[in-house]
Amino acid sequence: MDTLHNILFGFSIALQPANLLFCFIGVFLGTLVGVLPGIGPVAALSLLLPTTHSLSPVTSIIMLAGIFYGTQYGGSTTSILVNIPGEASSVVTCFDGYAMCRKGRAGPALGISAFGSFIAGTLSVFGLVIFSSTLANLALKFGPPEYVSLMILALTMVSYLSRASMIKALIMASWGLILGSVGKDLITGKDRFVFGIPFFLDGIHLIPLVMGLFGISEVLSNMEIYIKREIFDKRIEGLFPNKRDWKDSIGSIFRGSFIGFFLGAIPGVGAIIPSFVAYGIEKKISKDPDQFGKGAIQGVAAPEAANNAAAQASFIPLFSLGIPSSAVMAVLMGALMIHGLQPSPLMIQKNPDFFWGVVSSMYIGNVMLLILNLPLIPIWVQILRVPYSVLFPLILIFSAVGSYSIRNNSGDLIVMIVFGFIGYLLRKLKFEPAPLILAFVLGPLLEVAFRQSLTLSKGNLAIFLIRPISLMFLIITILLLGSSILLKKKISMINQED
């Protein structure tokens, strides 16, 4: 009953005209970003974060969240029609989606991916409500030591799941922690790594850092490759899947949603891994696995459901524990803090209008995406024709204006360019910037919790080991590190045998 009351309260907020409008703008921009290859959700969120300055916290997060889950919808459109994943999480959709398109079944492929995404999105919103409140209640018992261990676990998890080497990812995380400590130490008032430059007293701001590492560096790397786009010209007919399509794919949609939701809630998993897992499972349990890759509708339905469910589930750690689980969530957390909200287990209790409003808006956003996506597909295809040469100056100016307008300080522009260049080098050297961003955001929280824990225990480091929840987090961390070493040994053994 209580939950129902809260949901109704949430809808009363989400349905306010301004919130509806910005929810629409968010999902619309998200779809746009999803359609356009060469700009990902992290860059898009940080590009648009400064534009929310004059909005209320609820409205801004409604819009920013809409951008994020909107990208998951948009990404599939290009996967199906042109075999280019608009987002990394719709790579799998290419396999069968594009095959369906070539067989002249682009309509049902787009249709089932939109409906599948909608069903998954809707189920996950309910999951989000249930799990966030439960987890938040549990987390209320956490003290500083539990937080320290949890944050260490989150950072290790993100590094563990990084596509490149784990050592490189952990190096990035260490850099993030160091960069996060620049500025005045809030506890002792000492200046750290300021080097006599007053600009650094307030620390490095998240926005120019993200703009540089994700926005500018992406443009610089894209300057080196030529993005070729083959545009699908035929008319797309019959977006509504027929009875047989539904029968074939409804199970896949539910399985995909389930997998996506539970994997997506784990820090660092993101939306890519669930879509691959969902695809793999469908292939395994299918009576006709040979059809996969040749246009099996299950191969579109399951991963599309999974990536949407995962996108929505990744809000859980942020909303319930106050800990971002990915670079996107780190930026979103930055947005919350800019608007004066401190993410923590208490957030749901302290700011019920925020939590329930945003969650309800997600449901509305899903409906909007369904309506927006199906009839507007021809427009999205047209947008693909916009050449990158027109797009990249826009991204550059957006990044610059965004970084500047946060504090009206051109120092932030310099920070952006420096990190743009560093990010460009990092891409070349196969370092991923995501763990850095996450550590940068978590660093100051981790430090405070760490120092509080030590003060609490009068300098006894065993405090992290004698508290059971903290110990459990640390054991999982060590298991992850250990398994990564074992995995590495195995790979090098296979290499040597070759």
Add this chain to the structure above:
Amino acid sequence: MWSGLVCFGAGLFVCTFSYTRFGLGTISNPGSGLFPFVAGSFLVVLSLLLLWETLSFRRQKSEEAEGKHAYSRATLVLIFLLFYVLLFEPLGFIFSTFLLVFFLFKVLNLYSLKRAIFWSIIITGAFYFTFQYLLKSNLPAGLLKVIL
């Protein structure tokens, strides 16, 4: 290889800096330097691991040849951006943005002179309108202030 060495050096620097300048404090009363010191030591250890890894895997790796042309485009964009940032406040948003877009279009050989000017004006105008009026940001006026 270089990335490992750079990280190693930086890690050492962070550690010594934290130790000497900020003070580690005691373990029951941690100072400002303790946390950066721990992060710095992670960096040192990890970069050593990375160095060890690159040295032992080096034989298997082959260098990829990349186009010089591509590099130069990225460098050009970076140089333009640097000038943009330096001129952003003195020239103001409108002039510096116009110049940036114009040079990007022109030097990268994307458009003819007329089209480049046309699009630069349109893009600059659209951004100015959006940020200055719709989003109420405070963009630097620069030259515009002097002229008006």
